[in-house]
Amino acid sequence: MTVPLGGIPLSEHAAVYQVLSEAGFTDLWTSEVAGSDAFTPLTLAAAWAPQFRLGTAIAPVFTRGPGLLAMTAAALAEAAPGRFQLGIGASSPVVVGDWNAAEFTEPFQRSRDMLRFLRAALAGELVDGQFETFSVRRFRLERPPAAPPQILLAALRPGMLRLAAAEADGVILNWLSPADVGTALSEVKRDFEVAARIFVCPTDDADHARRVGRRMIAAYLTVPAYAAFHRWLGRGEVLAPMWQAWSAGDRKGALAAIPDEVVDDLIVHGSPAECRAKVEAYVDAGITVPAMALLPTPALESGNVTEIIGVLTALGR
Numbered sequence: 080m081t082v083p084l085g086g087i088p089l090s091e092h093a094a095v096y097q098v099l100s101e102a103g104f105t106d107l108w109t110s111e112v113a114g115s116d117a118f119t120p121l122t123l124a125a126a127w128a129p130q131f132r133l134g135t136a137i138a139p140v141f142t143r144g145p146g147l148l149a150m151t152a153a154a155l156a157e158a159a160p161g162r163f164q165l166g167i168g169a170s171s172p173v174v175v176g177d178w179n180a181a182e183f184t185e186p187f188q189r190s191r192d193m194l195r196f197l198r199a200a201l202a203g204e205l206v207d208g209q210f211e212t213f214s215v216r217r218f219r220l221e222r223p224p225a226a227p228p229q230i231l232l233a234a235l236r237p238g239m240l241r242l243a244a245a246e247a248d249g250v251i252l253n254w255l256s257p258a259d260v261g262t263a264l265s266e267v268k269r270d271f272e273v274a275a276r277i278f279v280c281p282t283d284d285a286d287h288a289r290r291v292g293r294r295m296i297a298a299y300l301t302v303p304a305y306a307a308f309h310r311w312l313g314r315g316e317v318l319a320p321m322w323q324a325w326s327a328g329d330r331k332g333a334l335a336a337i338p339d340e341v342v343d344d345l346i347v348h349g350s351p352a353e354c355r356a357k358v359e360a361y362v363d364a365g366i367t368v369p370a371m372a373l374l375p376t377p378a379l380e381s382g383n384v385t386e387i388i389g390v391l392t393a394l395g396r
Contacts, residue, residue, distance in 0.1 A: 080391075081136075081276065081372035082107050083120045086380060092120065096128035098388050102395030108134045108166075108370040110276070111142075112174060118151055125159040133163045136251045136276055136370060137233045139170035140193040141186075142179045146218050148193070149200040156201070156224035165201075166251045166274065167193060168233025171302050186304075188212050191242055194232055198246070201227040231274060235308040240266035248272060252366070254305055256344040257357075259312050260364035274368035277358055280348040281390050282376040288348030291374050293334045296345060301325045301333070317341060346374070351393030 080099050083089055096107070107124050111117035117135040124131055133155070138148065152165045169175075169186035176183045192210035199206050203223030206215045229248035234240040240263060243250040249272025252263055264273065278295065280288040299305050301322060309318055317338060324332035347357045361369050371394065373379060378386050 080104050080107060080395075081370055082109060082124070083115055084373065084379075085375065086382075089115065089120060089123060092123060093127040096124055096131065098391055099395065100128060100130055102392045104131075104395045106132045106134060106368060106370065108136050108274070108276070108368070110136060110372070111138055111170075113178065118155055121155055121163070122158060125155065125162075129159070129162075131162065133159050134166055134231070134274065134368070134370070135164075136166040136231075136253075136274055137168035137170065138166065139175060139179075140167050140189050141170060141175040141181045141183060145193060145196045145200070145206075145213060145215055149197055149218075149220060152197065152228060153201060153220050153222055153224050156226060156228045157222060160224070161226045163228045164231055164249070164272070164274075165197070165228045166231040166233060167197070168251065169239075169304070171304065173302070185212055187238055187242070190232060190239065191246070194230060194242075194246055197230055201230075229272065231272060234263075235304060236311055237266045243267065244269050244271070249274060249367075251275070254299060254308070254345060255312065257360040257364045258344070260361060260366060262312060264365050272368060273366050274370055275361060275366045276370050276372050277361055277366075278346050278374055279354050279358065279371045279394070280346055280374040280376060281351045281354045281394060282348060282378065283350055284377075285348065287376065288346060288374070289339060289342045292342040292346035292348070293337045295374070296337055296342065297321065297325065297330070297333050314341065347371075351390050355394055355396075 109117040109120050117138045121133040156163045169190050172183040175181050189212045192212045205219045207217045231249035231251050232243040232247040233251040234243045244267040252275040282288055320336035321333045324336050347354050358369050378390055
């Protein structure tokens, strides 16, 4: 499950983690956009719920310096020995440039360089040298983790997918359907960890789920990297009207141009039991870590704890 859950303060997540554990969930994964950072919810989970595996999907490679990212990852690996996986990725021009005042340039090269730096630094090695996108002078972790975390790389298209296969311990996929998994993994050609964030809207109200899904699709799939990804997956023609309307500043038109079938491909919705079955289709396609991310529904936003627990339990089992 992706944490933290919306509407519930982090200070109250000890109870959330207990409910998720009882529901059968085994992993807690975070993202880092404009909500919580990727590490704090997992640090709390390391102390409150030591039964979980933990993972970031993703910590951006531009928004922290190499040394700081290594220290942060090492601290969490020390707090949750053998249970933490570090997922890194390029993120987006909005997150990196508009919100964090950093340059979003050469995302492939920066991701490769950070992956190589982290591999050495988290192993306790002295890192001293010039990478293509940054240089590091005589850095060594004072507290290298006894069990260095696996490093997973977020990837969308062939170049980054092949980099993940060659140098990372796994790959993180995003914004794809079960049928798209095979296309992505055809570039990997090795058995390793394959995580995917799967957006789940557990409601029988298909109109509600599609409204929420359209807003998210318009927000994400208009980002150049995701647009290129979906052209590569074969959705160029069906998404062209959305991209055209968005480029013209017609936000309502962009939403209206997204067909139901695209929403249904990319957003899991239905009853909790139906959602679980649809998530299992991702596993059948090759995903080893299906990280659900809950989208808002009337039940989840009701404040009724019994109802929320019922939804989580049905999703987990």
